[in-house]
Amino acid sequence: MKNNYDIVVVGGGPGGSMAALHSAKGGANVCLLEKTRDIGYPVRCGEAMGEWAIKQFFEPKQSWIAADIKRSRIVAPNGIPIDIPFNKEQAYVLNRRVFDYDLSLMASKEGADVFTKCYVKSIDRNDENGYDVHLDYLGEHKSIKTKLIIGADGIESRIGRWAGIKTQINMRDMESCIQYSVGNIEVDSNRIDMYVGDNWAPGGYLWVFPKGDGAANIGLGIGSKYNRKKSAKKYLDEFIENKYPEATIHTTMCGGVPCSKPMAHPICDNVMLVGDAAHFINPITGGGIAAAMKSGMFAGQVGSEAIIANDYSQNFLKKYISLCQKDFTKRHEKIYKVKETITKLTDDEMNQMALKINELPPHKITLGKVFTTAIMKKPSLIIDVMKMFAGF
Amino acid sequence: MINIKEYRCDFCTACVTVCPPDCIEVREASIKIDNDTCIDCNLCTYVCPIEVLSPDEE
Numbered sequence: 001m002k003n004n005y006d007i008v009v010v011g012g013g014p015g016g017s018m019a020a021l022h023s024a025k026g027g028a029n030v031c032l033l034e035k036t037r038d039i040g041y042p043v044r045c046g047e048a049m050g051e052w053a054i055k056q057f058f059e060p061k062q063s064w065i066a067a068d069i070k071r072s073r074i075v076a077p078n079g080i081p082i083d084i085p086f087n088k089e090q091a092y093v094l095n096r097r098v099f100d101y102d103l104s105l106m107a108s109k110e111g112a113d114v115f116t117k118c119y120v121k122s123i124d125r126n127d128e129n130g131y132d133v134h135l136d137y138l139g140e141h142k143s144i145k146t147k148l149i150i151g152a153d154g155i156e157s158r159i160g161r162w163a164g165i166k167t168q169i170n171m172r173d174m175e176s177c178i179q180y181s182v183g184n185i186e187v188d189s190n191r192i193d194m195y196v197g198d199n200w201a202p203g204g205y206l207w208v209f210p211k212g213d214g215a216a217n218i219g220l221g222i223g224s225k226y227n228r229k230k231s232a233k234k235y236l237d238e239f240i241e242n243k244y245p246e247a248t249i250h251t252t253m254c255g256g257v258p259c260s261k262p263m264a265h266p267i268c269d270n271v272m273l274v275g276d277a278a279h280f281i282n283p284i285t286g287g288g289i290a291a292a293m294k295s296g297m298f299a300g301q302v303g304s305e306a307i308i309a310n311d312y313s314q315n316f317l318k319k320y321i322s323l324c325q326k327d328f329t330k331r332h333e334k335i336y337k338v339k340e341t342i343t344k345l346t347d348d349e350m351n352q353m354a355l356k357i358n359e360l361p362p363h364k365i366t367l368g369k370v371f372t373t374a375i376m377k378k379p380s381l382i383i384d385v386m387k388m389f390a391g392f
Numbered sequence: 393m394i395n396i397k398e399y400r401c402d403f404c405t406a407c408v409t410v411c412p413p414d415c416i417e418v419r420e421a422s423i424k425i426d427n428d429t430c431i432d433c434n435l436c437t438y439v440c441p442i443e444v445l446s447p448d449e450e
């Protein structure tokens with residue numbers, strides 16, 4: 001580890017690896033710091049991602065894919081399933097353990113230095129128009145000088161806080177999540193299932209994402225305000241007991257998802273935030289892999305340009321914001337509005353929707369149709385919604 | 393004061409995200425709350441998906 005880097009990327013998730021990859025590609029001297037021992041593990045994710053979303057970046061490798069998804073099922077509060085085949089869309093349930101690891105390998109191939117077991121504990125402005133980054137690397141204290149920090153530190157987003165950006169999330173937008181990776185169950189390995197309603201997952205949804213060979217990620221996110229009365233774990237245990245009593249649990253994982261509006265200003269002098277750290281997440285589905293990768297890519301590109309221009313001011317970095325806006329933040333803002341409508345639907349309304357939808361001839365049940373029936377008064381909202389579930 | 397059942401914790405940092413004074417530190421496999429700066433708002437206890445955190449009733 002050198003004492004000096006043009007760019008320091010904090011966090012080795014998909015956002016961080018893409019940021020490091022594109023910083024290096026742009027000619028910057030960059031390092032990627034990850035606090036855990038392993039890039040790609042633990043996996044805090046349902047691992048679903050749209051095919052188009054991956055293909056914006058790379059041709060998917062077989063080893064990244066646990067299951068090909070060709071249809072989805074939404075289960076109404078009263079148990080009525082709505083089956084929705086994908087038309088042109090296709091999605092995957094990934095092996096993020098392999099996927100995230102490969103992304104970091106790609107970054108190192110471009111020239112990024114990668115370090116694990118490396119916890120960033122504080123940052124300080126120095127008098128050379130940059131930052132000193134203080135860390136514990138394998139238990140030893142060390143400091144690195146840098147011009148630019150890319151905060152890819154996920155939901156905790158403390159890099160941003162330390163730099164003076166408001167990153168704390170309002171409770172009303174927070175989802176408390178838990179997931180079991182289970183084996184020994186019977187599931188359709190080409191279909192993702194989502195359960196909605198207060199009995200399964202109030203203020204969120206429960207997912208069954210197959211991983212092939214009788215394995216699946218079964219998890220849920222509930223609005224954190226509901227978690228206060230009854231924990232996410234209790235909801236999940238009840239579901240497993242009722243629906244999949246034969247399941248064996250091989251991984252227990254917790255997490256939080258910031259289903260808020262995207263951060264309007266995820267930069268300040270010498271700092272850019274990407275991915276979850278900037279609340280770049282689809283506020284309805286909670287899908288964030290694609291936005292983390294995209295924002296990481298943009299931050300790496302703008303960051304390496306800043307190094308060449310020798311200008312790390314907010315004014316220079318704001319190009320990063322407009323790139324994100326054009327690509328996904330505007331869409332996420334719209335989706336946030338839709339979310340506010342959806343969360344007002346009662347269980348009864350959802351059940352009625354399910355009945356109506358199932359009266360349609362099967363070939364007419366499309367993602368769009370489901371939600372046109374859902375929020376009849378505002379059909380425009382809806383089409384987007386289910387596309388999102390398909391596309392993550 | 394917040395009680396921590398450390399062996400139950402998954403170090404997911406959901407609690408860190410909502411803590412107003414930024415007094416929770418989660419590393420690879422440890423969680424620490426700085427009691428000097430904690431304002432006892434209990435937000436972290438509401439968010440934790442697996443009931444690690446609880447207010448100290450004393």
Ligand SMILES: Cc1cc2nc3c(=O)[nH]c(=O)nc-3n(C[C@H](O)[C@H](O)[C@H](O)COP(=O)(O)OP(=O)(O)OC[C@H]3O[C@@H](n4cnc5c(N)ncnc54)[C@H](O)[C@@H]3O)c2cc1C
Nearest residue numbers: 011013014015035046047048120154255275276287288289
């Ligand atoms: C339960 C659950 C299910 C989900 N399901 C899906 C899904 O099906 N599809 C989808 O697209 N998205 C899903 N998401 C969201 C998705 O996981 C995230 O949006 C995505 O991982 C964000 O990537 P990132 O690079 O921004 O952050 P992360 O992947 O969270 O990476 C951040 C990294 O930074 C490291 N770090 C943090 N602080 C420090 C520090 N101080 N020093 C060094 N390293 C640090 C962390 O250890 C971590 O590895 C889900 C999330 C949860 C919680």
Ligand code: SF4
Nearest residue numbers: 401402404405407440
């Ligand atoms: S939210 Fe709960 S499980 Fe997650 S780090 Fe905090 S205390 Fe641990």
Ligand code: SF4
Nearest residue numbers: 411430431433434436
């Ligand atoms: S009680 Fe409030 S201030 Fe104290 S650790 Fe929890 S969230 Fe932070």
